[in-house]
Amino acid sequence: MSKEFSILIGGAAGEGTRMSGQLIGKLLNQYGWRIFIYEDYQSLITGGHNFSIIRASKERISASTKEIDYLIALNQDTLQRHKGRLKKEGLIIYNSDGVKNYPQRHNSDQIKGEKGIGIAALTITTQLGGKPIMKNSSLLGALGKVLGIDWQAIEDLLKREFGEKAELNLKIAKAGYDKAETHNKIEKLNQKPLPLITGNEAVALGALKAGLEVYISYPMTPASSILHYLAGIKKDLKNIVVFQPENEIEVINAAIGAAYSGKRAMVGSSGGGFALMVEALSLAGQSESPIVVVESQRPGPATGLPTYTAQGDLLFVLSAGHGDFFRFVVAPGDAEESFYLTGLAMNMAWKYQLPAIVLIDKEISEDTFNLDESVLEKIEKRDGRFWNKKGNYKRYLDTNGGVPSIDGISPLAFPGEAGAVVKATSYEHDEFGITAEEDEGQIRRMQEKRKRKIFYLYKDIDELKAVNVFGNKNSEKAVIVFGSNKGIAAELGKELGLRVIQPLIFQPFPEEQMKKALSGVKKVITIETNVSAQLAQFLSCQRIKVDGSLLKYTGRPFFIEELREELIKKLQ
Amino acid sequence: MNKTNLDLPTKNTWCPGCGNFGILQAIKNAISILEQKGVKKENFVLTTGIGCHAKIVDYININTFYGLHGRALAAAVGIKIGNPNLKVLTCSGDGDSYNEGISHLVYAAKRNIDLTMMIHNNRNFALTTGQYSATSPRGFKGRSTPEGSQESAFNPLELMLASGATFIARGYAAKIDHLTNLIVQAVEHKGFSFIDILDPCVAWFNTYEDYNKRVYELKDNDFSSKEDAIKRMWEWDYNNGGKIAIGVFYKIEKPAFDQELNSGIVKIDNIDSKIREILEKRI
Numbered sequence: 082m083s084k085e086f087s088i089l090i091g092g093a094a095g096e097g098t099r100m101s102g103q104l105i106g107k108l109l110n111q112y113g114w115r116i117f118i119y120e121d122y123q124s125l126i127t128g129g130h131n132f133s134i135i136r137a138s139k140e141r142i143s144a145s146t147k148e149i150d151y152l153i154a155l156n157q158d159t160l161q162r163h164k165g166r167l168k169k170e171g172l173i174i175y176n177s178d179g180v181k182n183y184p185q186r187h188n189s190d191q192i193k194g195e196k197g198i199g200i201a202a203l204t205i206t207t208q209l210g211g212k213p214i215m216k217n218s219s220l221l222g223a224l225g226k227v228l229g230i231d232w233q234a235i236e237d238l239l240k241r242e243f244g245e246k247a248e249l250n251l252k253i254a255k256a257g258y259d260k261a262e263t264h265n266k267i268e269k270l271n272q273k274p275l276p277l278i279t280g281n282e283a284v285a286l287g288a289l290k291a292g293l294e295v296y297i298s299y300p301m302t303p304a305s306s307i308l309h310y311l312a313g314i315k316k317d318l319k320n321i322v323v324f325q326p327e328n329e330i331e332v333i334n335a336a337i338g339a340a341y342s343g344k345r346a347m348v349g350s351s352g353g354g355f356a357l358m359v360e361a362l363s364l365a366g367q368s369e370s371p372i373v374v375v376e377s378q379r380p381g382p383a384t385g386l387p388t389y390t391a392q393g394d395l396l397f398v399l400s401a402g403h404g405d406f407f408r409f410v411v412a413p414g415d416a417e418e419s420f421y422l423t424g425l426a427m428n429m430a431w432k433y434q435l436p437a438i439v440l441i442d443k444e445i446s447e448d449t450f451n452l453d454e455s456v457l458e459k460i461e462k463r464d465g466r467f468w469n470k471k472g473n474y475k476r477y478l479d480t481n482g483g484v485p486s487i488d489g490i491s492p493l494a495f496p497g498e499a500g501a502v503v504k505a506t507s508y509e510h511d512e513f514g515i516t517a518e519e520d521e522g523q524i525r526r527m528q529e530k531r532k533r534k535i536f537y538l539y540k541d542i543d544e545l546k547a548v549n550v551f552g553n554k555n556s557e558k559a560v561i562v563f564g565s566n567k568g569i570a571a572e573l574g575k576e577l578g579l580r581v582i583q584p585l586i587f588q589p590f591p592e593e594q595m596k597k598a599l600s601g602v603k604k605v606i607t608i609e610t611n612v613s614a615q616l617a618q619f620l621s622c623q624r625i626k627v628d629g630s631l632l633k634y635t636g637r638p639f640f641i642e643e644l645r646e647e648l649i650k651k652l653q
Numbered sequence: 654m655n656k657t658n659l660d661l662p663t664k665n666t667w668c669p670g671c672g673n674f675g676i677l678q679a680i681k682n683a684i685s686i687l688e689q690k691g692v693k694k695e696n697f698v699l700t701t702g703i704g705c706h707a708k709i710v711d712y713i714n715i716n717t718f719y720g721l722h723g724r725a726l727a728a729a730v731g732i733k734i735g736n737p738n739l740k741v742l743t744c745s746g747d748g749d750s751y752n753e754g755i756s757h758l759v760y761a762a763k764r765n766i767d768l769t770m771m772i773h774n775n776r777n778f779a780l781t782t783g784q785y786s787a788t789s790p791r792g793f794k795g796r797s798t799p800e801g802s803q804e805s806a807f808n809p810l811e812l813m814l815a816s817g818a819t820f821i822a823r824g825y826a827a828k829i830d831h832l833t834n835l836i837v838q839a840v841e842h843k844g845f846s847f848i849d850i851l852d853p854c855v856a857w858f859n860t861y862e863d864y865n866k867r868v869y870e871l872k873d874n875d876f877s878s879k880e881d882a883i884k885r886m887w888e889w890d891y892n893n894g895g896k897i898a899i900g901v902f903y904k905i906e907k908p909a910f911d912q913e914l915n916s917g918i919v920k921i922d923n924i925d926s927k928i929r930e931i932l933e934k935r936i
Contacts, residue, residue: 110936241934276935286928295735314931320921322734322914327760334724334757338700338731341718342739346731364721454932457925496698496716496732496739504710506719507703515663515711516719 084139086267087146088224089163091132092155092179094125101153101217102133104242105224106277106449109137111234113270116277117568118449119145119638124302124387130158139270143415143450143568147640151227153220155179155202172264173197174223176216178204198223198261205256211249218250222257229266232258278452280445281306283416284375285314287423288347292462295322295339295346297332302387303443304349304377329357337361337370341505343495345427349375352394353384359401362436366406368505369477369491369531371430371437371465373423378442380636389636390443392564393611395619398438399588405528407535409437410588414549414567416450422585424460429541431465433490433534440587442610444565444638468494474501475512479530489533539589547591548598551581557603558652561627563587563616566608569639573648590623604628606651610638658694659684663711672826672852676773677709679829680742683836684715692740692840699742700729702749705780705854706773709744723753726761726770733768737911740840741768748778751787751809762816762845767909769839769846772809773826775854776891783857790892795857806891813847814882814903820846821882821903825868826853827861831899838901844909851897864897871900879903 088105092098099120106116114137122131134145150171154160156179167173175183177199200223202216211218218239225235235254240247278286285307288296298308308325315323322344326332329350336346350358355376365372376398380391398410409429411422419441426437468474469492478491491512494501504514509524517523549567552560552574559580562570567583574581582598584591599605607616607630614630621627631647633639659681667673680699688694700718701707702725710717720728725745733741750758750772761770777795778784785793785802788809792801813821820842824832832850839846851868853860867889875881882903889895921927 107936274936276932278932278935286931289924290928292924295731297731318921318927319917319919320924322918324734324914326730327756330724331727331730331757331760334720334727335731335734337720338718338728338733339735340731341728342698342732342735344735346735360721361724364724368718452932454929457928495736497696497736499693499695501695501716502714503716504719505717506710507721508719514717514719515661516708 085137085142086150087134087136087148088151088153089132089134089149089166090153090155091130091159091163093127093158094122094129094131095127096131096155097214097217098131098155099133101221102135103277103449104221104238105135108221108225108230108234108238109135110274110277111238112230112267113272113274114138114267115141115275115451116449117142117144120447121637122388130162132159132163141451142572143448144572145638145640147642151224153224155220157182172227174220174227174261175199176202176220178202198227200257200260202257206253209249209252209256211253215250215253218254219257222254223261226258226261227264229263275451275453277449278416279306279447279449280413280416280419280441281377281447282310283419283452284423284439284441285310287420287460288373288427289314289321290420290457290460290462291424291427292345293321293347293427294344295324295336296348297324297326297336297339297346298349299325299329299332299354301351301354303379303446304351304354304375306447307349307375329354330361333358333361333372333374334364336372337365337368340370340372341495341503345431347373347375347427349377351377351379352381352397355394355398355401360403362408363402363404363406364507365436366402366404366408366531367507369434370505371434373426373430373437373439375423375439375441377446378440380634386636388443390565390638391610391634391636392442392615395440395563395587395615398440399619407435407531408588409433409435409538410440411437411586412440412563413445413585414564414583415445416452417456418585419445420452420456421459428463429538432463433538434465434493435534440564442565466490466492468492468498468501470500474503476504476514477510477512477527477530479512479526488537489530535589542586542589542591543593547584547586548594549583549585550598551575551583553578553580555601556580557601559599559602559605560608560648561605561616561620562608565638566610569641569644570608572641573645577645577648579648579652587619592623595623595625599625604652606630608639608644610634659714661712661714665712666708667705668855670855671705672775672854673705673709673773675826675829676771676832676850676852677712679824679832679836680709681713682829682833683840686833686837687740687840696738697740697742698732699744700732701725701744702746702754704746704749704778705775706744706746706749723749724757725749726754726757729768730757730761730766733766733911734914737767737915742840743768743770745770745772747772747774747776747788748786751807759812759816762813762818762847764910765817765819765844765907766911767843767845769836769848771836771848771850773852774809774849775852775858776806776860777854777858779854779857788891789858808886808890809849810886810902811883814879814886818847819844819905819907820901822848822901823851823899824848825851825864825899827864828868828899831870835901842904844907851899867895867897868899869896871898871902874900874902876901876904
């Protein structure tokens with residue numbers, strides 16, 4: 082048995098392939114395999130074509146291969162689209178109620194796999210009294226048998242997942258299991274299964290760990306599932322307020338209002354929604370409001386490709402907002418980093434009273450990753466600096482009895498606090514928060530007070546791991562990536578002996594750590610999913626010389642095979 | 654009435670004779686009355702957008718949030734959701750909330766969030782030197798419409814009725830006691846309270862004389878009747894002549910959004926173990 086294998090399951094939208102992919106992932110997870118699930122779907126509700134690729138490996142992964150070992154086809158369309166991906170020794174499991182032309186009517190030469198297993202999934206399901214969506218269980222059962230998985234493991238999983246509704250699903254799954262034969266028995270690995278979670282769920286949980294109290298969002302793919310997930314959390318735990326207002330402008334202004342009232346607030350959207358928030362991002366800068374903004378990128382410009390991926394908003398988030406102000410920007414590369422860096426963003430936003438942006442993309446948002454629970458220990462809620470309730474409260478205190486507030490951080494008080502009058506403002510202002518247009522000294526001091534905070538933020542990030550280095554750490558050839566290209570670059574870096582560098586924080590940029598990471602490097606290329614090499618542009622502004630870039634801008638992520646080939650060519 | 658603690662020693666830059674002076678006085682009066690009724694001063698928050706109205710935050714010694722143009726209410730909604738115990742007041746202008754930020758106005762009314770919205774309606778963009786706004790009469794000659802605007806004003810009271818506001822009133826900046834009383838009622842009303850305040854602009858649209866002739870106080874009208882409210886609202890359409898009623902047009906009770914949204918919310922101390930429980934199920 083090889084050290085990894087991939088399963089593609091596909092069907093029409095609404096057929097439940099995503100849910101099925103999740104169950105397959107969990108089943109293999111039980112056997113100790115490390116899992117990554119890639120989701121591909123279109124901007125429609127029914128029909129069209131959706132598929133998931135479940136990749137299982139002995140080691141942690143977060144990238145997909147083009148080639149697959151198993152193809153589960155719910156319909157003819159899936160078979161036609163993906164049969165070319167199948168490895169020579171691969172196997173097709175097809176729903177013979179949906180795939181009518183197998184194998185006779187298509188050219189069987191095109192199917193490299195020796196054989197296919199047809200399961201009359203819908204017939205089995207309806208005969209047993211199930212709803213059509215339950216046909217997925219019969220295919221899951223068949224796959225289980227093909228992979229030589231004990232029936233007990235499937236039974237345990239379905240019982241756990243479906244609770245009272247498990248019985249019928251179990252019958253349907255067993256029928257599929259009994260109809261299939263074992264093709265290649267997978268090993269049961271001696272590894273503890275790790276939770277499977279999407280990046281959006283990890284963002285939500287990281288924020289909760291750091292004290293999230295209010296989540297405000299207007300629906301926009303691929304950020305919407307943060308809203309859905311937190312609404313579910315609210316229903317169960319009753320610990321947060323979740324609010325879907327009329328538009329993104331209300332979203333961010335309300336979040337700033339919630340922060341002013343003393344609540345830890347976060348908002349989420351994709352590039353288009355974030356564009357509508359930009360004026361108020363500047364308000365957060367001027368009013369020194371701690372808020373967290375999650376920006377999950379999708380391809381643009383404009384509506385672009387709503388359900389696909391891109392890294393085209395890096396330069397946008399770094400410079401969004403009129404006027405000069407500072408923000409904290411993090412770019413996690415998987416679910417674990419999404420958890421940690423969202424929590425960090427929340428804590429930094431409150432420590433330094435500024436907007437923090439979590440920059441992710443559709444692959445992080447909606448793909449499924451393993452997450453090591455030890456990451457929970459890396460985030461605790463850290464309070465901001467609060468008013469000591471002595472003297473007259475000044476929201477923008479800069480000097481205190483002649484002693485400058487060295488780090489520029491003014492103590493927080495919130496409305497409702499007796500003895501404090503809290504004046505927050507979008508205008509340039511004095512320490513109390515009154516408009517100051519005349520006194521140039523006052524204006525300069527306030528600009529400098531806000532700027533001073535960033536120097537202390539720099540110091541803080543120097544203490545953190547703000548840059549990851551993977552692969553061959555002594556190689557003179559380096560690849561720089563951010564966000565969702567982390568996984569594929571780390572995997573190929575290891576294989577090809579390259580140094581792989583991933584900055585996790587973009588503002589303030591960890592210059593010293595980058596310098597260290599790049600020491601001894603002679604050739605640098607970036608790998609990016611955008612058309613204008615934004616990371617390379619950014620790095621050259623940081624005086625880091627980039628020799629070239631590998632770019633993909635079709636809305637799909639890089640797959641291992643294509644990137645391997647391009648990397649070898651580029652770094653020859 | 655103890656009003657001293659509401660004053661600030663800042664320089665006032667409104668034009669002499671501006672209607673905003675009357676509105677500021679009425680708000681201070683209302684806060685003093687409400688303080689005497691037991692509302693703590695620290696529980697008041699005033700938000701504004703941008704425009705002449707918004708300078709009010711620099712002239713009143715209470716918690717304030719001086720927001721962006723058009724977003725006075727947008728921030729107020731977040732503040733009220735964040736802490737439903739606060740008494741949130743919003744001052745906004747016609748340009749601020751009938752033009753730029755109208756979506757927030759419609760939705761705040763629709764969801765009946767418990768706050769008080771006061772529009773300093775001077776019927777032009779004054780701080781930007783006199784352009785026509787949503788409630789300028791048709792033919793308004795401002796700097797952007799020297800030949801007279803081709804748009805008719807809309808009727809904000811009817812818009813609020815259609816949007817679901819549960820307290821709809823009109824006041825007049827020159828009738829401070831009447832306005833004070835309206836603001837007290839609006840703050841005490843549980844739900845979205847809306848007051849359109851006739852606010853003469855001495856610089857660009859001086860309507861004192863006109864209003865003084867036409868304004869009358871509503872008496873004995875049926876607050877709970879939509880029909881009655883509409884009839885009164887349409888006595889004047891913000892364009893032409895006719896009697897101008899001030900007072901409460903409409904008032905009904907409905908659940909307040911902020912209370913419902915926050916109902917049953919609890920603090921969880923052991924979020925770490927809750928997250929571990931969630932992750933446990935994801936294996």
